[in-house]
Amino acid sequence: MKTIKSNSHSLHIVMFIVLSLVLCLALLVFLSFGTAEISFRETIRIISGGIFSRTFSEDINQSHIYILWQVRMPRVIISILVGMALAAAGTVFQAIFRNPMSDPFILGISSGAAFGVALGAVTGFMVLIPGIWGLPISAFVGAIIATLLIYFLSGKMQTSTSSLLLSGIAMNFFLSSLMSMLLYFNRDRIENIIFWSMGSFSSANWDKCLIGLPIILLGILSLFYFRRELDLLLIGDESARTMGLSLKRVRIILLIISTLITAAAVSISGIIGFVGLIIPHIIRMIVGPKHRVMLPYAILAGGFFTLCADTFARSILPSSEIPVGIITSLAGAPFFIYLLRNKRREIL
């Protein structure tokens, strides 16, 4: 298997810019998809009108302006953000646990965040926190407890694939029973709670963008600060330490950042599985595991993947839509089995 030579630094920069433009173009095209029929030309006019002149010509349908700017635009932005977040978090979890089967969903960390949100909503904890921040804070509290439990359950260091996966399964079972209990005692709010366990972008709005954007972007940016430490984590604990890595400190900081990113993603979209498993794996196969190179690609690919999955989810059926989490799981579960059966499950 060949990977693109890593010394071709400028090639990577050009590639990255080209792929970013492709993502922007896809965003514009996918904006015109949906139940309300808005042509691509009209979409362009409404979007450019909104950005450049803030006025729209008379012949444009007012409801189309609303649909594009208040419904579809926040939705595509959130779907991209969440994909980026999950791909970045998956990359980091795989390095921290030195295990290619790690993913915030498989480890139960997404479920932890979802449970945190549901519990926060039911108990009224969220109301105590002013503004829109009750949501991500509840999610973070749930997610960080799940992360710490997984960390200690799986034996702290040098986690074997089986012990890590079993810890994740146990965590998911445990949280889903807690979630059922919550549902049982709050039957009047079932709709509200179930949203978090079945990932969807259908309730996207600009408020949620406002929650996700700063946390996810700052979280992702801070990962680049640790790019060399992430590389060293792939080598293994003892070797990395003899090469100068302050393992414990770096691992804890990275655990907190990746949990925060995951919590932000879950708090705006619910649980969307397998993105953090598939994307880092494929990108490593193409450009190699060096994080300075693979992380930007993984983030772009993650955004692109969920954008496509969501567009598919909301336009495949004529009158209703499928939760996007179902689409990503349909793609992810077979990939997961392929990895399990393959020798590559050990290789990062």
Add this chain to the structure above:
Amino acid sequence: MKNMTNSLIKFKDLHWSYGENLVLDGITSTISQGKFTSIIGPNGSGKTTLLKHIFRLLPVDSGHVFLNTKDINAYSRKELAREAGLVPQNEKGLYLFTVKELIKMGRYAHTGRFSRETKHDRDVVTESMKMTSTLHLQDKIITELSGGEFQRVIISRALAQEPRILALDEPTTYLDPHHQVEILQLLKKLISVKKISVICTLHDLNSTLAFSDRTLLLNHGRIQHVGSPESVLTAEIIKKIYNLNAVIMKNPLTGKSMVAIDNTLGD
């Protein structure tokens, strides 16, 4: 040169146990500079554990480890990495880095977070690859290497740390005879050319006799014998420690001592 005191590493009454199992039972010894020091002993005698203590990979129960007369706990991780490099036994190489990428990681302890790679960094990496004859492998992916190639790459990565000490944990155990000699010759070369001190755990008694300057023989977590390999590996000591009947003779090819072992167990 100020640092000619000759004592590079000093263990002082070092104890370490794993659960109820006392692995190191009061190790006191010094390892001197610029030599090939071999650590030998039966399985479970504490060789690897002793090596790990040089790198502060395990917490000390009691006792001290000194490096250049300074307590090892006074070093930061990066400082330690600039002093000593380790070639571990158990690194599996399950990653898709290229050879060059992996060796470059050895520069981690020398580079700041925001500093760019300098010419010196590049030179050290190239030099490390040349010393270990891995330059031609530089664009290969680690998982494609043979055992001997991988071992040389890991040595090269440790050399990129520009260490004064190179420690290796049974570097020849899984290699065929040709590659064993190749690695041990390389270590000799590093001592004479780069003035590096080599500390190496070994199982093979003949390699120990042929290559080391000084030998520490461990058993049950204690240093049983220490000195030149010829003085440590006598028929009597081999009988006592390994429970094997051995004869020491002259290797007709090298003129050095070698061990011939009877193929029955001691008793």
